[in-house]
Amino acid sequence: xxxxxxxxxxxxxxxxxxxxxxxxxxxxxxxxxxxxxxxxxxxxxxxxxxxxxxxxxxxxxxxxxxxxxxxxxxxxxxxxxxxxxxxxxxxxxxxxxxxxxxxxxxxxxxxxxxxxxxxxxxxxxxxxxxxxxxxxxxxxxxxxxxxxxxxxxxxxxxxxxxxxxxxxxxxxxxxxxxxxxxxxxxxxxxxxxxxxxxxxxxxxxx
Amino acid sequence: xxxxxxxxxxxxxxxxxxxxxxxxxxxxxxxxxxxxxxxxxxxxxxxxxxxxxxxxxxxxxxxxxxxxxxxxxxxxxxxxxxxxxxxxxxxxxxxxxxxxxxxxxxxxxxxxxxxxxxxxxxxxxxxxxxxxxxxxxxxxxxxxxxxxxxxxxxxxxxxxxxxxxxxxxxxxxxxxxxxxxxxxxxxxxxxxxxxxxxxxxxxxxxxxxxxxxxxxxxxxxxxxxxxxxxxxxxxxxxxxxxxxxxxxxxxxxxxxxxxxxxxxxxxxxxxxxxxxxxxxxxxxxxxxxxxxxxxxxxxxxxxxxxxxxxxxxxxxxxxxxxxxxxxxxxxxxxxxxxxxxxxxxxxxxxxxxxxxxxxxxxxxxxxxxxxxxxxxxxxxxxxxxxxxxxxxxxxxxx
Numbered sequence: 001x002x003x004x005x006x007x008x009x010x011x012x013x014x015x016x017x018x019x020x021x022x023x024x025x026x027x028x029x030x031x032x033x034x035x036x037x038x039x040x041x042x043x044x045x046x047x048x049x050x051x052x053x054x055x056x057x058x059x060x061x062x063x064x065x066x067x068x069x070x071x072x073x074x075x076x077x078x079x080x081x082x083x084x085x086x087x088x089x090x091x092x093x094x095x096x097x098x099x100x101x102x103x104x105x106x107x108x109x110x111x112x113x114x115x116x117x118x119x120x121x122x123x124x125x126x127x128x129x130x131x132x133x134x135x136x137x138x139x140x141x142x143x144x145x146x147x148x149x150x151x152x153x154x155x156x157x158x159x160x161x162x163x164x165x166x167x168x169x170x171x172x173x174x175x176x177x178x179x180x181x182x183x184x185x186x187x188x189x190x191x192x193x194x195x196x197x198x199x200x201x202x203x204x205x206x
Numbered sequence: 207x208x209x210x211x212x213x214x215x216x217x218x219x220x221x222x223x224x225x226x227x228x229x230x231x232x233x234x235x236x237x238x239x240x241x242x243x244x245x246x247x248x249x250x251x252x253x254x255x256x257x258x259x260x261x262x263x264x265x266x267x268x269x270x271x272x273x274x275x276x277x278x279x280x281x282x283x284x285x286x287x288x289x290x291x292x293x294x295x296x297x298x299x300x301x302x303x304x305x306x307x308x309x310x311x312x313x314x315x316x317x318x319x320x321x322x323x324x325x326x327x328x329x330x331x332x333x334x335x336x337x338x339x340x341x342x343x344x345x346x347x348x349x350x351x352x353x354x355x356x357x358x359x360x361x362x363x364x365x366x367x368x369x370x371x372x373x374x375x376x377x378x379x380x381x382x383x384x385x386x387x388x389x390x391x392x393x394x395x396x397x398x399x400x401x402x403x404x405x406x407x408x409x410x411x412x413x414x415x416x417x418x419x420x421x422x423x424x425x426x427x428x429x430x431x432x433x434x435x436x437x438x439x440x441x442x443x444x445x446x447x448x449x450x451x452x453x454x455x456x457x458x459x460x461x462x463x464x465x466x467x468x469x470x471x472x473x474x475x476x477x478x479x480x481x482x483x484x485x486x487x488x489x490x491x492x493x494x495x496x497x498x499x500x501x502x503x504x505x506x507x508x509x510x511x512x513x514x515x516x517x518x519x520x521x522x523x524x525x526x527x528x529x530x531x532x533x534x535x536x537x538x539x540x541x542x543x544x545x546x547x548x549x550x551x552x553x554x555x556x557x558x559x560x561x562x563x564x565x566x567x568x569x570x571x572x573x574x575x576x577x578x579x580x581x582x583x584x585x586x587x588x589x590x591x592x593x594x595x596x597x598x599x600x601x602x603x604x
Contacts, residue, residue, distance in 0.1 A: 077554075078579070134226055171217070171219050175234055176231070194560075195560075199560055
């Protein structure tokens with residue numbers, strides 16, 4: 001695919017985090033999270049993004065057609081987002097897979113076993129507590145993966161695009177996990193909220 | 207929320223409808239009756255016995271009053287209730303402004319039930335019909351003659367009969383008829399600290415707002431209005447803030463000016479609405495390289511009495527376009543977003559309308575389908591970028 005055919009939309013979450021919605025799949029069937037340039041080795045997309053000068057990337061999450069970048073640089077996304085977009089475009093336009101699937105626990109990642117155990121605990125909390133709650137507003141929350149004790153989730157139904165989604169995430173789900181699964185270090189919402197078709201609350205009007 | 211997280215402040219989010227997590231996180235989520243600020247303040251007073259509250263911030267016209275009630279009850283930094291109420295009630299506000307000789311349009315309060323045809327013969331034209339409570343210029347209509355007045359009255363009556371507008375009760379039975387003030391319009395963003403207004407930004411509105419409806423489009427700062435006139439605008443806003451009795455917190459004012467000087471059109475005890483605040487950065491972003499401090503962080507810091515790093519806006523010019531409502535219908539898709547984002551100086555294009563959402567043009571509607579943000583060396587290049595980006599968007603409605 002030619003780089004020019006790939007469309008990328010940046011959706012800053014805050015000054016540290018930004019989601020890049022790509023018009024083509026980046027990683028099908030799973031999630032990969034990279035928390036350092038060392039971890040990025042062997043994954044061309046991750047190498048390219050961690051290698052952007054001055055960006056100080058601290059975390060990269062790739063899932064489906066979403067690339068979520070967490071940076072330490074104070075530069076606004078508006079100033080640096082284009083470099084990330086260019087890295088994504090160039091990598092996808094090459095013949096090499098941009099990101100390899102997640103290695104299995106047997107492949108030598110000691111944290112993976114812990115993540116599996118955490119996944120089970122978080123999945124139980126989602127099934128038994130989180131989803132029955134958000135279902136009352138027509139929403140649902142899907143546990144995508146746990147990597148290095150960071151939970152990746154996707155919101156759907158009434159939660160997708162909802163004006164209160166961040167409140168649900170930070171004041172609801174995050175607090176619940178902190179209490180029930182304290183080993184969880186963080187949550188990343190990989191929802192494409194812009195495509196939410198039936199949000200429970202409208203976003204602010206002006 | 208993000209501002210509170212940035213500075214490590216624990217937050218309790220209050221909402222009118224219960225969050226589905228309210229039971230699971232009773233310290234972080236609170237349900238209040240916003241229509242009854244006194245009762246809401248009582249509830250927060252009880253809540254604060256176990257979860258101490260050190261500051262309160264409203265986020266819109268209604269919650270500004272609830273925040274004032276809570277501040278009074280808990281003796282926190284905030285506005286007195288009467289001031290917050292006057293800031294929301296357009297008639298009460300005009301009475302106070304007129305008493306203080308702040309330049310405002312001539313106004314008169316009328317009941318919707320009055321005979322419009324009879325009233326139309328007694329009014330000076332052009333005039334503007336305004337609901338007392340609706341925000342974002344919804345229901346605001348200019349009339350140039352008696353026939354126009356009767357039509358505008360009929361439309362406004364229908365708008366105020368809609369359930370969410372009628373829910374505010376008596377204020378929905380009334381409306382204002384104001385003199386139309388010709389001139390150039392600006393918006394002023396400010397923070398009142400211990401009764402003193404600090405002007406954070408003056409925004410030019412380069413598109414004429416002459417009616418018949420008053421849909422906003424572009425806000426640009428710094429203002430290109432000559433310095434002496436800017437000083438007069440600041441002075442007018444300052445007098446209005448004092449007249450209404452606002453003593454703490456954010457204010458957003460709309461003013462016009464013409465050969466007779468500045469005129470106060472609207473004053474609200476809240477920050478600029480919705481996503482538009484993203485256009486403002488303060489302090490460290492002075493060279494356009496750092497993130498700077500957001501307006502929300504300044505407001506949260508002020509409410510808690512924390513030091514505010516800077517009230518000086520960054521050096522670069524900045525602008526936001528509230529994307530005009532492209533027509534009536536259900537939104538199918540928005541084309542050209544990537545192209546719009548690719549326009550030099552454009553920082554972001556946010557489409558806030560969701561697929562399937564019914565778009566309703568002014569004056570019945572007021573929900574913009576999205577926002578475009580730009581930053582650059584001068585207001586002129588920022589304005590050009592905003593218009594260029596907007597031209598690349600195509601809204602497909604059914």
